[in-house]
Amino acid sequence: MKRLGFIFLCAIVGAVSSYYAQPFVDQNSDVILIIITVFTVFAGFLIAIITIIGDPGLIPSGSWRIAEGRRNQMYQRLSWHVVLFTLYLLTIALLFVSVILEKALCEHQFWRLWIERAYLFVGITSFLFTFALPSALMEMQQARYDAEIERRRSEVGIRPDEES
Template sequence: MRALYIAFSFLCGCFVSIYWGEYVVGNEAAIGIFVTVYTVLAGFLVAVIAILGDPSLLPSGSWRSAEGHRQEIEDRLIRHTWLFVLYLVTIGVIFVGALLSKAPEDVVSSCVKAIIAHIHLGLGVAAFILTLGMPKMLMDIQRKRVDAEIDRRRAEAGIKD
């Protein structure tokens, strides 16, 4: 299911890039918005990665119980690291496009400049769609933390489930 969501995200990015990419070519206001949004999202994602790596997310109990959840946490960290890389690639393509936008036509053709704008729009849309699942994931993590704390307090009070 996750692979379908990723494919859907990139297909949407391609669709938007093909049909509306011309509105980004040479549009410095849009480029500024993209850079701002993806820079903020990248910073936010660093905080999420730090939260995911917090050892307090491991369930209480034996080391075997914690070991059993290690792979789940590592998988989440890897997925979010790839999303972070996608943000950085998007920002990088925008940066290259901004640099080349001022190059003379005999050095960099307007076609190449347009292709770069289309690429950063497609990557940006795909990255944004992939980000939409993050609030639910964060809510699930916090819910698990609250449930673990309630379970710990019940155990301290001698209450069994």
């Protein structure tokens, strides 16, 4: 429920911001260059994170059932990162469409206006989603450490409900 509220809030802020920011972005090549640069860096960084976190070598040892359970859990967590990556690429794609069609749509202000609002909406919303990324990564690392600690404790015969 908390995540759904965060998504809804980001989408509302993205929609309102894109509506009011569009006049300041209209045919502003500096803003377009900054947005493309930022989202390209975000996309590259996120691919690196997905690759590192999804590395099967980081699965703690144990039975295949434990590994399978952790795989499904990791897949669910990483699916949000894949959605975020897709939104970054969609922002860049909409920007390219906007730049390419700028000359063709000079007579059709309506379409240019909505393409600009669309890339601003997706860009602002996905940028706001990015603020949740550090805590999600920290949770994943915490779960890994907890699993490793439990594995080491079980190696020396300490049950999960016992204190050292």
